[in-house]
Amino acid sequence: MKEINKERDILNLWFNNIEGIGAILRRKLMTKFGSIENILSASSILLEEIVGANKAVQITASHNMSYAHELYEELKEKKISIVYPGAEDYPVKLLNMFDPPDILYVKGILSKKLNIYNMNIGVVGARNASVYGRELASFFGRELAKEGINIISGLALGIDGMSHRGALYAGGYTVGVLGCGIDVIYPRENAELFFEMYKNGAVISEYGPGVIPNPGFFPIRNRIISGLSDGLLVVEARKKSGSLITADLALEQGKQVYAIPGRITDKSSEGTNNLIRQGAMCVVSPKEIIEDLNGIVTEEKYKSGNKELKSGNNKLYNDNVDLADEFKENIEVLNKNSLAPAEKMLYSCLSLEPTYIDDIIDKLRMSVSDTISLLYNMEEKGLIKQPLKGYYIISV
């Protein structure tokens, strides 16, 4: 944390951590007094008018800011920074929200890239995702990131994690929004991903250190995901999914909602298919999202963006980048590398739907050990993947 803004930081930490004062009361106080300094110097009678006697006492009791000082030191030690409305790094897009977060704890770098118009895509979807969903989340994350688009998601299991991984793999910038304390690694399984995000992206949260995950926090953080994003991609969602809540929030905030269709018989895609029926844009390729984002960029929005950054990224708007269709590319690779007939045959057996090894053996009519050897060869060449033990898919 930079020492320059220490006083302001502490003031914000104090204001956002008064016991019994939640987001609503904070907003009331800010509307009345205009600034935190004013609140600090306000008389208890004035405070009482707004928050009631008990809470006013709590505000005045915490005037010494001992907790804020402690917290400041803790954050410094844990290399966590904070941003708040008015701070330099605060993502501008959040200010357009009805209820922007009053404070954000940040681990990693909150890049200015986030402020460019139409460069952020939120990716949401089921935690209990199918292999199809997970692979597509990673594919879209990767392909979008290659085009300089920032991936915003929630660092959860399943779709969220895969989209972050895809973006990191392509060397893109990605932000994870947590529904728990900034230093809490939840879910554990993603610990590795968290550490990579600290280095090459950012992890942000409205909640300070040590706050344990609470089911109620997640819908609240979803508003930040959609708030930061210019469009929201729903990769895979069941009928009653939290991702659909995020999609609703995005619509309320005036953001475009994209959905990847699934098979009508797959329960795991029921929610996304429903979204499409209701008018969400159906996307089958990352290219479509980029084209759509180009379409919705308005002159006015574009001008108001940071000029410097704009010039650095105009590739997206000017060059009509024709994204390689990965599926086609793979087929080309197949022909190019002049694969053995057995390898070609194996490849043609597979799709994004996981195929069990027995079924492959059945089709290839080869011995078990030869098939395993062949599968390993193909996996090493990067043509196929084993997403679940014994099940294989083509790699996209």
Added chain:
Amino acid sequence: MFSKVTGGTVIGIDGALIGVEADINDGLPMLNLVGYLSSSVKEAGERVRTALKNSGYYLPPKRITINLSPADIRKYGSGFDLPIAISIVLSMGIVPVIDLEKTIIIGELSLDGSIMAVNGVLPMVYHAFENGITTCIIPDQNVAEAGLIGGMKVYGVKSLVEAIDFIQGDIELLPYENADIEAYSGLPDYKCDFSEIKGQPVLKRGLEIAVSGFHNVLMTGAAGAGKSMLAKRLTTIMPGLSFEESVEVTKIYSISGLLDKKGRLIRERPFRAPHHTISNHALIGGGAIPKPGEVTLSHNGILFLDELPEFNKNVLEVLRQPLEDKKIIVSRVQASYVFPADFMLVAAMNPCPCGNYPNLNKCTCTPFQIKKYQQKISGPLLDRIDINMVVKPVQFEDIFSDHEEENSEAIRQRVVETRAIQNKRYIDENINLNSELDGKLIKKYIVLENEVEDYLKQSISNKDISARGINRILRLSRTIADMDKKDKIEVKHLKEALFYHNHVGITVR
């Protein structure tokens, strides 16, 4: 007057000789039993008195003392009734004293004087034979079992009267001849066969590898995949028991009272499938008088644990020691009992509580539930399992396909060959099969060529495999190379070992 005969008891899975002495003295009429007896033996007094009376021998109104020696072995069981009764009759002096020094007497008495079968006759008689005893008088129902010991004269008696008449030479009995010893050919008639299972080539191959090298197996898959069916047929692809192994297994079953009364040697490798509610002691052996548990009952065979995560966590943890040491030591104040436990662990489990993962259309579990379910099996236990397989439910077409499946005999033939290769290689070592290789022996016997070693290194760096896991993979690839009749492990073998070993990727991430 003093008299002495020989009886027997069981310690662990081995027999022990017990001297039974009787003496009749003047004094208050009483029957007194001494010699570190358990209550089941103390009760023998009442049984013997009544049985003698009902057989026409009235106890004199004198002080009768029975001593069971050596006095430092705790005596259990009901097999002492007959030797006690006979020693009393002998000390009464009403039958001519004949030489019983080379005779062991075992049997339980009923109140009417008839003799009933007891457990553990085989180990007792076997031990007696090893200690120079040549004749045994045992319950008629146990003769077949004792007859398995060639060279022992086995006399079966039905009643106390018959036993006493035989001892004093009033009647002649023919020693029992067990035809089974000559008939021992090593292979039983199996009632089921591998060919009954359609499809599942990967699973079948994995099980063949497992059996060839005696590797432990875990099968994960939805219900109806044929996990249990295949497990039950595993004994049919294992080589038959050798005579020594067979005697060892039969001894264990004799102690546990699980032998059929026809007195056949057990030839089929044991297959034990305890229910998941089993207790620690039932699994590893125990009780006030330690009895073999399931791990010992599956000695030289298969211990099948179906629904592995449903087992009590403690129960699974106690499996670790026998899996490592191939035996189990049960300690009691009186003694430590060593039970052999060289079994192949075959475990099966569902991938998630509802059993349908990864079919998301059917699976109703949350990722957390799935994780929780899978975590019920501890790392150390998983570490002792060489082969992890995911099984997919059999497809409808497979069930009705007329594709000819390989039968057990053909597979067993290959297993026997592969095991012969291993036995030959380890002839100078204390081991027989690849799964028994420890770190030191792996260095000695598994030398990888550069290309193969490079491949292994690369795979490990990609796949997050522990040091212990590497040894598992090496052992497994050794077995796979042996199946291929190759001296050197090739990359192909290593790949297959990696495929079968890898546990990663069974759960969501």
